[in-house]
Amino acid sequence: MTEPKLRTPTRRTCERCGRVERWDAVQTTWRVAEDDGDRQVGSPYCIHEWDINGTFAPFEDEGAEA
Numbered sequence: 001m002t003e004p005k006l007r008t009p010t011r012r013t014c015e016r017c018g019r020v021e022r023w024d025a026v027q028t029t030w031r032v033a034e035d036d037g038d039r040q041v042g043s044p045y046c047i048h049e050w051d052i053n054g055t056f057a058p059f060e061d062e063g064a065e066a
């Protein structure tokens, strides 16, 4: 049996411009992630759509039992 765990996303990616951010637990804010010294900033004009929305929805099958 698996224990239900409250998982906090620590990394998120914009599906539109490719911006990558990581969660800074100390500053309690999102920061732009860096890969090989490249800052993954994406587009400054993008209305970011983060890919964590679906992954962290805990209840999806509400009332689906027949």
Ligand SMILES: [Zn+2]
Pocket (backbone or CB within 6 Å): 014, 015, 016, 017, 018, 019, 042, 043, 046, 047, 048, 049
């Ligand atoms: Zn974006």
